Amino acid sequence: MSDAYLALEDGRVVEARGRVPGRTRGELVFTTAYTGYEESLTDPSYEEQVLTFSYPLIGNYGVRAERFESDRVHPRAAVAREFTEEVVEWLADEGVPAVDHLDTRDLVTSIREEGAMKVGIAVGEDVTPEDAKEELAQCKGMSEHVDIGAQVTTTELTTYEGDGDTTVALVDCGAKGSIVDSLVDRGATVHVLPYDADAEDVSALEPDVLFISNGPGDPENYTATRELVEEFAGEVPLAGICLGQQIVASALGGTTEKMAFGHRGVNQPVRDLQTGKVVMTTQNHGYTVADPGDKLDVTQVNVNDDTAEGLASEELSVITRQYHPEAHPGPHDSLGFFDDVLAMAGTEGNEHKPRVVASD
Ligand SMILES: NC(=O)CC[C@H](N)C(=O)O
Numbered sequence: 001m002s003d004a005y006l007a008l009e010d011g012r013v014v015e016a017r018g019r020v021p022g023r024t025r026g027e028l029v030f031t032t033a034y035t036g037y038e039e040s041l042t043d044p045s046y047e048e049q050v051l052t053f054s055y056p057l058i059g060n061y062g063v064r065a066e067r068f069e070s071d072r073v074h075p076r077a078a079v080a081r082e083f084t085e086e087v088v089e090w091l092a093d094e095g096v097p098a099v100d101h102l103d104t105r106d107l108v109t110s111i112r113e114e115g116a117m118k119v120g121i122a123v124g125e126d127v128t129p130e131d132a133k134e135e136l137a138q139c140k141g142m143s144e145h146v147d148i149g150a151q152v153t154t155t156e157l158t159t160y161e162g163d164g165d166t167t168v169a170l171v172d173c174g175a176k177g178s179i180v181d182s183l184v185d186r187g188a189t190v191h192v193l194p195y196d197a198d199a200e201d202v203s204a205l206e207p208d209v210l211f212i213s214n215g216p217g218d219p220e221n222y223t224a225t226r227e228l229v230e231e232f233a234g235e236v237p238l239a240g241i242c243l244g245q246q247i248v249a250s251a252l253g254g255t256t257e258k259m260a261f262g263h264r265g266v267n268q269p270v271r272d273l274q275t276g277k278v279v280m281t282t283q284n285h286g287y288t289v290a291d292p293g294d295k296l297d298v299t300q301v302n303v304n305d306d307t308a309e310g311l312a313s314e315e316l317s318v319i320t321r322q323y324h325p326e327a328h329p330g331p332h333d334s335l336g337f338f339d340d341v342l343a344m345a346g347t348e349g350n351e352h353k354p355r356v357v358a359s360d
Pocket residue numbers: 045213214215216217218219241242243244284285286287288
């Protein structure tokens with residue numbers, strides 16, 4: 001008898017060792033990141049997903065709150081070949097079910113072949129495969145979480161003061177803390193707004209840049225945020241990261257679609273189409289921009305599958321990234337994006353000229 005079962009959408013039930021008890025469900029995804037488990041587990045973009053680590057040992061350098069990207073763990077459950085005791089204690093404190101001692105290579109191969117799939121999980125002394133199947137039966141697809149932004153956003157305007165002249169209105173659809181840090185470190189004052197902020201809320205801040213954050217789920221469900229982009233495009237420079245790129249594209253006439261299993265890891269190669277340079281990037285997304293529309297140009301692409309990794313419009317002053325230039329976890333190669341965003345703002349005291357071509 002096992003004390004943990006995973007019921008997969010493809011009909012299989014996988015046995016595992018229970019580390020943190022509970023019953024839950026979500027979309028089963030994997031990350032190939034070999035460091036950064038604290039950052040990944042606290043990334044709000046993982047809301048409503050079950051995160052499988054393909055790296056076999058998770059927790060070997062401890063758990064430190066200073067590395068967290070938000071104030072809680074977001075995946076509904078965590079799966080690894082082996083979790084250390086310290087990670088298990090953290091996940092137990094957070095009430096997030098965890099399992100290990102299963103063949104994660106097999107799980108990852110299934111997701112690669114069949115795509116991200118729903119999973120039901122049951123962990124505890126008396127659980128049965130039927131319990132996991134019951135969870136699976138109640139599991140929604142990611143796009144069915146129509147108001148997922150409400151689960152991860154700030155509920156009130158919060159301001160982080162920088163010592164420069166640029167004011168950024170950051171719409172929080174589940175923003176990682178490192179995005180705020182990267183902007184404040186460069187002197188920007190960042191006003192973090194709820195995901196459903198309206199045009200008046202934004203105008204009141206007189207921002208130099210409207211910045212749409214990363215976040216979980218289907219970009220087409222973020223109606224209020226898309227309306228903000230429509231309203232301010234051409235009036236205020238626009239920036240976006242990950243979900244932010246998808247929302248900007250969708251608002252400006254482009255389309256988005258769900259990927260088979262997405263990109264999650266810290267070594268995704270991205271080519272800048274103007275410079276030809278390739279950088280290694282951190283990624284965590286299951287949707288992508290299928291067509292950028294007439295107003296935006298694709299400026300960067302994924303080397304593995306050619307998907308759009310950067311978009312821009314010189315005319316409208318827009319730059320976006322599908323990957324995570326703020327890193328945490330992952331390489332710092334693309335931090336220059338934040339300099340480009342502030343340069344685009346063209347505020348007084350900024351030594352750069354406004355431009356939309358990336359330097360990263
Ligand atoms: N990191 C993110 O912002 C994720 C974006 C979006 N929710 C996706 O899965 O594609």
